[in-house]
Amino acid sequence: MTLDFAILLRFEHALLLGLWTTIKLTVICIALGCSLGFLVGLARTSRNLALRTISGIYVEFFRGTPVLIQLFWIFFCLPLILGVELSNLASGVIALTLYMGAITSETFRASLKSIGHEQMDACVALGLSRNVRIVNVVLPQAVLRAIPTLLSNCVSLFKESALVSAVGMADLMFVGQNISNNTARPVEVLTVVALIYFAIAFPLTRAVSLIEGRILKKLAI
Amino acid sequence: MNYTFDFNAVSISPLLQGLWVSLELTAAANVIGVVLGFVLALLIMSNYRMIRLPFMLFVELFRCTPAIVQIVWIFYCVPMIFDVFLDPITMGVLALGLNLMAFNAEAYRAAIQAVPREQLDAGIALGLSPLQRILYIVFPTAFRASIPVLLTNGIVIFQQSALVAIVAIQDLMYQGKTLATETYRPIETFTVVALIYFAVSFPITQIVGLLERRRQLLSS
Numbered sequence: 422m423t424l425d426f427a428i429l430l431r432f433e434h435a436l437l438l439g440l441w442t443t444i445k446l447t448v449i450c451i452a453l454g455c456s457l458g459f460l461v462g463l464a465r466t467s468r469n470l471a472l473r474t475i476s477g478i479y480v481e482f483f484r485g486t487p488v489l490i491q492l493f494w495i496f497f498c499l500p501l502i503l504g505v506e507l508s509n510l511a512s513g514v515i516a517l518t519l520y521m522g523a524i525t526s527e528t529f530r531a532s533l534k535s536i537g538h539e540q541m542d543a544c545v546a547l548g549l550s551r552n553v554r555i556v557n558v559v560l561p562q563a564v565l566r567a568i569p570t571l572l573s574n575c576v577s578l579f580k581e582s583a584l585v586s587a588v589g590m591a592d593l594m595f596v597g598q599n600i601s602n603n604t605a606r607p608v609e610v611l612t613v614v615a616l617i618y619f620a621i622a623f624p625l626t627r628a629v630s631l632i633e634g635r636i637l638k639k640l641a642i
Numbered sequence: 643m644n645y646t647f648d649f650n651a652v653s654i655s656p657l658l659q660g661l662w663v664s665l666e667l668t669a670a671a672n673v674i675g676v677v678l679g680f681v682l683a684l685l686i687m688s689n690y691r692m693i694r695l696p697f698m699l700f701v702e703l704f705r706c707t708p709a710i711v712q713i714v715w716i717f718y719c720v721p722m723i724f725d726v727f728l729d730p731i732t733m734g735v736l737a738l739g740l741n742l743m744a745f746n747a748e749a750y751r752a753a754i755q756a757v758p759r760e761q762l763d764a765g766i767a768l769g770l771s772p773l774q775r776i777l778y779i780v781f782p783t784a785f786r787a788s789i790p791v792l793l794t795n796g797i798v799i800f801q802q803s804a805l806v807a808i809v810a811i812q813d814l815m816y817q818g819k820t821l822a823t824e825t826y827r828p829i830e831t832f833t834v835v836a837l838i839y840f841a842v843s844f845p846i847t848q849i850v851g852l853l854e855r856r857r858q859l860l861s862s
Contacts, residue, residue, distance in 0.1 A: 485843040486836045487804035489815060494836060497828040501645060576706070583708035587808055594711060607718035615707045615715055622706035 439596030454521025462529030483523035496588045513585045532567040569633045651827040660817030668800040674739030679746030704744035713737045717809045734806040749791035753784035
């Protein structure tokens, strides 16, 4: 067989549009998912039993089922239950945010655990209120320690975002599959799509080890 | 909301057939991943750059691209490039197995590095050949140390196996999709499918948690 990668130049614009959708979706879900994850992480370490149980069930359920079924559920069932039409992007954002919230909450929970109890005692001794304690003492440390794992979570989310192609969102994977079906050149098109994903995810994973190795050691935490 | 649930519409037997296919795929992928993942870990730790680099590239390619891209790629491109036609299940096992191999290799690598230097020296002193040292010293220690990660990766592959539904292998997800369109009962069907996946994954994640807690207790 002969390979003809030049064929892809004709579809440069479509691929870029798909990539843009993928990146947009990933960035929105990272921002929303991390915030959700931090709150859920706090809820899971809270003293309130109800809060702990509900957040626990949420996290276990989203970590224990395939992202694909979560997407299908939210695309096909949520509109039926809520009785409102959801746009493709909205459904995608909801599904991936909930997934990201579940995986980052575990990251935050681990980093919250690593904050020594002495610090809490010190906060009490200084008479800091609960909110000040969370915002000024717990949050900065938890976030700093969580950064490497959070970055890996972001890479996972970026990769999982390719699943929205299965429910018809025009992301990079969807565009790639369409082009490959229309041109009957799957080898060239799918290889380039894979390489685009790789070109974004690989530097990020390198950054994870870099941050783990240098920055955190410098901060000595 | 005025939707009436009807869980009777969900016939369980096609779902169980699908679950069986999913479990078969997972088991086969795990055999490949656990055994060849170790070999791959040794290869990426090789002293020779010429051996190390291509295998590192292989691992990074599988770790840094979406699993769905890998599966679609293998289904469409492997038959074209290598001019072979395998049945869909074999292709599914191949795709999931290669993916798991890459992730397990990373898990093994950390564990192999943690094997104490003295044990290897002792192996040399006892006159064991390099192969014997790997089989009797490195593998048992590294395998035991990486069990929690291997189990986690194994269960992730069970979840990723849902992706083969996209290339029309009749696994649990595929059967669920078919049933949902046939019965017009997406809520009930997808909920039951999600609960089945959960019922398989959850006990194993609990076991992993238990193993890790016990290990922490032992080491402290």
